[in-house]
Amino acid sequence: MSTGKKELTHNGKKIVIEGDKPSAITIDDESIPVRFDDATGRYIATTHSPYTSFDNLADLAKHVADHVIGQRSN
Amino acid sequence: MIVRKNVIRLTAAEKAKYVNGVKALKANGNYNQLVKTHDDAMMHTTPNGSNAAHQGPAFLPWHREFILRLEKGIQQALGDPQFALPYWDWAADSALPNPATAPVWATDFMGGNGNPVTTGPFRNGQWTLFPSGNLVRQFGLNVGTLPTKADVAAALATTPYDAAPWNTGSNPSFRNRVEGWINGPQMHNRVHVWIGGSMLPMTSPNDPVFYLNHCNEDRLWAAWQCLNPNSYLPVTGGPSGHNLNDLMWPWNTATDKRRPANELDYPSLGYVYDIAAIRSAQFPNAYLRMDGTGVTGFVGPGAGTVNCQFGAGSWEKFLFVPQSDGSVAIGSLQFPGVFLRMDGTGVTGFTGPGGGQINCQFGAGAWEKFKLVPQGDGTVAIESVQFPNVFLRMDASNVTQFSGPGSGIVNCQFGAGAWEKFRLLPN
Numbered sequence: 239m240s241t242g243k244k245e246l247t248h249n250g251k252k253i254v255i256e257g258d259k260p261s262a263i264t265i266d267d268e269s270i271p272v273r274f275d276d277a278t279g280r281y282i283a284t285t286h287s288p289y290t291s292f293d294n295l296a297d298l299a300k301h302v303a304d305h306v307i308g309q310r311s312n
Numbered sequence: 313m314i315v316r317k318n319v320i321r322l323t324a325a326e327k328a329k330y331v332n333g334v335k336a337l338k339a340n341g342n343y344n345q346l347v348k349t350h351d352d353a354m355m356h357t358t359p360n361g362s363n364a365a366h367q368g369p370a371f372l373p374w375h376r377e378f379i380l381r382l383e384k385g386i387q388q389a390l391g392d393p394q395f396a397l398p399y400w401d402w403a404a405d406s407a408l409p410n411p412a413t414a415p416v417w418a419t420d421f422m423g424g425n426g427n428p429v430t431t432g433p434f435r436n437g438q439w440t441l442f443p444s445g446n447l448v449r450q451f452g453l454n455v456g457t458l459p460t461k462a463d464v465a466a467a468l469a470t471t472p473y474d475a476a477p478w479n480t481g482s483n484p485s486f487r488n489r490v491e492g493w494i495n496g497p498q499m500h501n502r503v504h505v506w507i508g509g510s511m512l513p514m515t516s517p518n519d520p521v522f523y524l525n526h527c528n529e530d531r532l533w534a535a536w537q538c539l540n541p542n543s544y545l546p547v548t549g550g551p552s553g554h555n556l557n558d559l560m561w562p563w564n565t566a567t568d569k570r571r572p573a574n575e576l577d578y579p580s581l582g583y584v585y586d587i588a589a590i591r592s593a594q595f596p597n598a599y600l601r602m603d604g605t606g607v608t609g610f611v612g613p614g615a616g617t618v619n620c621q622f623g624a625g626s627w628e629k630f631l632f633v634p635q636s637d638g639s640v641a642i643g644s645l646q647f648p649g650v651f652l653r654m655d656g657t658g659v660t661g662f663t664g665p666g667g668g669q670i671n672c673q674f675g676a677g678a679w680e681k682f683k684l685v686p687q688g689d690g691t692v693a694i695e696s697v698q699f700p701n702v703f704l705r706m707d708a709s710n711v712t713q714f715s716g717p718g719s720g721i722v723n724c725q726f727g728a729g730a731w732e733k734f735r736l737l738p739n
Contacts, residue, residue, distance in 0.1 A: 275361055277481025278493065287512045288354055288366065289504040290454070290497040291480075301454070306512050309427050309448050 246296065249308070253299040263295060265303050272298065313579070313684045314396040315634040316527060317586045319416045322398055327421045329395055331433045333386030334520045342385050344442040347517045349562060350378065354514040356561045358551035361479045364561040369474040369546060370554040371491045372533045373575035375526045377563065380581060382523055394634060396583060399531050400524035402503050406458035412451045422521050425451045427509060434520060441510060441518040448509030449519070455506050459492075459499045467499060468536055473543050478550040486536055490529055500529050531585050531738045534578055538591060538737040541690055544576055580686040585738040586632050587645060589624035593691045593733035598708030599628040600734075601718040604647030607672045614653040614679075616672030620708040620720030627718075629739055632684075633676065639683050639697045641676035645739075651680040656699030659724045666705040668724030685728065691735050693728035703732040 244255045254264045259274040271284045272295065280291035281298045286306045292298040317326070337343035353365040353374070362368030365375065383397040405414040417424045423432015428446035430436055436446045467489040475482045480493040488494055492501030503525045504511045510519045517523070537543075547556045553564075556573050563570035575581070590600040601621035621628050629645040630652070642652040653673035659666075673680050681697040682704075694704035705725035725732050 273361070275480055277361060277477060277479045284354065285514050288514050289492070289501040289512065289516075291493075305450065305454055305508060309450055309509050310445060 244296075246299075248300050248303050251303045251307070253296070253303065255295045255299065260295075263299055265299060265307055268307065270299070270302055313638065313640065313686075314394055314583045315586050315632045315640060316396045316531070316583055317398050319398045319400050319421070319524060320404075321586065322421075324420060326398070327418075329390060329392065330386070330398060330520070331421065333390050333395060334382075334523075335433070335439075336389035337382070337385050338439070340389065342389075343382075346378070346382060346385075347442040347515050350517045351514050353561065356553075358553065360477055360551045362551045362554060364553050366491065367480050367493070368478055368551050368554040369487055369544070370558075370560055370572055371487055372529070373544075373572040374560050376530050376533070376575045376578065376581070377560070377570050379523050379526050379530065383583075394638065396634075397527050398524055399527035399585070400521065401528055402458045402525065403461045403464045406460045411458055416521065416524065422524075425449045442515060445510075447519060449511070450508035452506060453508050454512075455497060455502055457502075458506050459502050463499060464532065467532065468539070471540060471543075473536075473540065473545045474550075475545070476549075478546060478554060486540075490532055500525065530578075534585060534736070535738045537576070537578075537690060538735040541593075541735065542576075544572055577686065577688065577690045579684065579690065579692045579736070580688060584632055584640075584684060584692075584736055587629060587739040588632065588736040589628045589739070590630060590642075590694075591624070591735045591737050592620070592706045592708050592731075593689075593735055594730045595620075595706065595708035595711060595720075597622055598706065598711045598720065599624045599737075600630070600652075600704075600706065600722065601628050602630070602644045602647065602650070602652065602672060603627060603718070604644050604650035604672045607647060607650045607674050610674050614655070614669070614671040614673045616647075616650065617718070618652065618670045618672060618722050619718040620706060620711045620722060621718045622711050622714045624737060635676075635681055637681070637697070639681040641680050642682060642694075643676070644672070647672075649674055651676045652682070652704075653680050654682070654696045654699065654702065654704065654724060655679060656696050656702035656724045659699060659702045659726050662726050666707070666721070666723040666725045668699075668702065670704065670722045670724065687728065687733050689733075691733040693732045694734065695728070696724075699724075702726055703728045704734075705732050706734070707731060 356364040405411040428436040474487040482488040492499040592598040603617040631643040633641040655669040659668040707721040711720040
């Protein structure tokens with residue numbers, strides 16, 4: 239089981255994931271609160287996308303990057 | 313009693329009321345306060361993973377209270393106590409070739425898709441999110457389809473209401489199935505995710521369609537409650553704020569207290585849904601039946617047949633039509649223009665076998681107007697406006713199986729006892 243720091247770039251956004259069950263990840267330095275849901279074994283972005291869950295943090299991060307942060311209109 | 317209607321049956325004026333109502337609340341700050349309340353509720357977590365409003369048993373009662381507060385706010389802002397929040401039957405739209413063209417997204421109502429939304433009353437420049445930004449919708453980008461009628465049927469067939477561990481892992485659980493965590497995202501969750509954009513984060517009430525979605529989930533819960541009365545779980549042993557008599561955050565102050573127990577009897581909260589079967593509380597699975605064959609014009613003594621049926625088909629489904637005096641007319645869904653008629657002449661005291669006459673009328677006049685009187689236990693009694701204290705009575709003693717012409721006796725009673733109590737089964 240990896241507990242290290244993982245960095246990836248997705249559609250131009252830098253994603254940083256530290257540990258297997260962190261309380262937050264970052265996307266372009268924005269903190270994204272996350273929760274490992276013991277009941278389902280999946281991850282939820284508790285503030286940015288609380289109505290769906292993901293098998294792993296990388297997929298969660300890509301969803302938030304593309305469909306939440308990437309779709310903001312100001 | 314107000315009647316919550318399907319968005320597809322709203323008149324242009326009724327659509328404008330919802331639009332103007334939420335804009336009035338936006339202007340006076342109450343709309344943003346509701347967004348913040350929802351946002352804060354998601355941060356109010358419990359040890360089992362639930363928060364105050366989601367991922368636990370209180371999901372349905374919390375949102376019943378939440379949308380009621382919007383509804384009452386609009387009533388106050390518009391000075392219209394008969395305003396009723398509409399519901400969006402997304403399962404019906406899932407069957408459309410292109411759900412993005414459904415009536416709910418019309419330019420005189422919710423407007424359409426886009427980043428930002430550029431059509432309708434909430435388009436870019438006409439609606440600002442809390443705390444900032446413009447409305448965004450990305451239909452079908454995250455999941456390709458809305459929940460289906462089969463999904464709804466499966467949910468309504470699920471018991472119990474909820475189950476340990478009282479969170480996203482509860483199964484079988486009506487609540488968890490409607491919320492949408494079982495093989496999710498499904499049902500409620502899937503609607504959020506299908507719309508996408510501003511409906512994805514915890515500030516999702518920023519999109520006024522949020523309330524139409526939750527009104528539909530409330531309708532589904534009302535239907536489930538008709539079939540499973542008095543069955544909220546847990547009574548104790550669940551996460552704080554989710555047990556039957558726990559105070560629900562943020563309505564846990566000295567002046568504002570709400571518990572799941574306060575939310576179960578929705579007719580007592582002042583509303584019903586527009587299409588429902590009328591089920592006897594006394595006789596299991598017995599429903600009011602209307603045969604309006606040949607009732608095509610007004611006749612003084614009424615016509616047709618009203619009796620009982622075992623189970624509810626199309627002849628047992630009724631349209632509740634709100635009247636200007638707060639009463640309702642009860643129309644047949646099968647026979648358009650045909651309404652329940654009550655002649656309570658001479659019914660001035662209790663008699664065992666009841667009295668008077670119930671049949672059909674074409675059109676709705678004084679004898680076809682009724683008050684739905686909450687009985688405090690989730691049931692309603694159906695009282696004549698023309699004949700005060702005269703109620704619809706159903707004797708379904710021998711109604712134990714389906715019969716084509718129906719059976720049993722439907723007439724009038726003076727006062728409301730057990731045989732005059734009904735549960736409404738929203739369609």
